[in-house]
Amino acid sequence: MRRLLLALRDVVSEPEREERRSFRLSKSFDSSAPHTARVLEVHKAFGIGIGRREHVIYRDLLVDVDPGDVVYITGESGGGKSLLLRDIEAELRRHSEFRPVLNFSSIEVDPKERVIEGVGKDVAEAIEILSAVGLGEAYLFLRGYSELSDGQKFRYRMAKALAENPKTLVIDEFCSNLDRTTAKVLAFLTQRWCRRRGITLVVATAHEDLVEDLGPDVLVVKRFGSSAEVRYDLPRPERCSLMKLLKIEKGTIEDYNALKELHYRSRHPGAVRAVYKAVIGEELAGVIVYTAPHPVLRPRNAALPFLRDMMREDMSGYLRWINEHFVRISRVIVHPKFRGIGVAVELVRQTLPLEGKPYVETLAVMARYNPFFERAGMLRVSAEVDRERMGKLESAYTVLEGLGAREHVLLDPELFRRWYRNLSRGEKRKVREALKTVGEYWRREGGRRVLPLERAASRLVMLLNPPEYLIWKNPDPEYSDYPEPLGAVTSLPSRLSSS
Secondary structure (H helix, E strand, C coil), X not given: CCCCCCECCCCCCCCCCCCCEEEEEEEEEECCCCCCHHHHHHHHHHCCCCCCXXXXXXXXXXXXXCCCCEEEEECCCCCCHHHHHHHHHHHHCCCHHHCCEEEHHHCCCCCCCEHHHCCCCCHHHHHHHHHHCCCCCHHHHCCEHHHCCHHHHHHHHHHHHHHCCCCEXXXXXXXXXXXXXXXXXXXXXXXXXXXXXXXXXXXXCCCCCCHHHHCCCEEEEECCCCCEEEEECCCCCCCCHHHHHEEEEECCHHHHHHXXXXXXXXXXXXXXXXXXXXXXXXXXXXXXXXXXXXXXXXXXXHHCCHHHHXXXXXXXHHHHHHHHHEEEEEEEEECHHHCCCCHHHHHHHHHHHHHCCXXXXXXXXXXXXXXXXXXXXXXXXXXXXXHHHHHHHHHHHHHHHHCCCCHHHHHCHHHHHHHHHCCCHHHHHHHHHHHCCCHHHCEEECCEEECCHHHHHHHHHHHHCCCEEEEEECCCHHHCCCCCCCCCCCCCCCCCCCC
């Protein structure tokens, strides 16, 4: 495989490599100064000759570049890293195998641009790209660029760069303005994305702490003067270096409370059975919350068909059996600083057996876009659709849509109330009748049944866009007699998934 070789004349050259693209680079400056009074004073005081002086940054550097390499240029500030980066970029732009070449500095963002709308051809691709730079958070998707922190802005611009899918990406001052923990995470995520897609990545920064997470094919440490230390073929990272510090421990509800505002469902998760936390160094990196299972779930019965017969024969016995043999993952929350490096996968994988149940299940919207539950060993299951129920929900949505309510109105309680107030009496009656399909949201007030319409409206949208169901069977020999779950049965249609 071809490599990018940067070597000065006084560095022992590498053996010749076949089929390489070679460049020879030199950079120097005429450091002669005009003969002003102060300049002459310096010459006299220090005995410096007045003749022409050449300041050499590098001369006859051999550059051997292979498409898809990761090149990391580092060293002291003022040593010539940026000059070397620009010279390499200029050479790469001359050759088709590296074009198009994208310089990160050219990425511009409209301050009003919404995060979810600025990358990808659809929502699924946008979330994939945003997650690849550690921006995989539901509420963050909805923010404008101007609302992001400086670190988040850098990550978002990185997402924009990756979304352009260049053949070569050049970044000066790579992660220089980030705290070093975040820098390591983003270095790992960026090289992983580029390597999987064959993108040549060339970065320069004064920070020398990203070697392990970039795993560069070429590491160039550029010091002052014309010398450089060059190393080749450093180990490619299989995981972020921070994961070596990861510990999964028993947690408390206080650990959940510390991170709950980062979850799109910040309300209390319900009947909590256990909380576990992920700690990296001294920092709380994430939490997972286990709760009691839902009483009845169609995907669960599809995964374990014997449950259908149990439910028909004895509903109370069925509910007791489910409560004794199942536990549900209700929340998985990872601190934004550590997203994308596998913390969620390890939280799930390492805690699945700890509750001592034959089955663990979860319902999760994010699983539609990020398969971390499956990477942790869980099985995705889809149940056959309750055609009658789904038909009623579809009809209810059609009624509301016909009255002018779009998805964003139904999902926003304030917008819904404002829209509802402007309807005629007859139209309001139609809305109430339509939302009776979401029957579980009736409640009693003053002795009569009242439907909280704004909650029913948002619930309607969610019922038409059901979360993914995943299940895990405990491999412990103690549970060998319990049936193995079945895989996907039939895909649930998603009424609004393309919105």
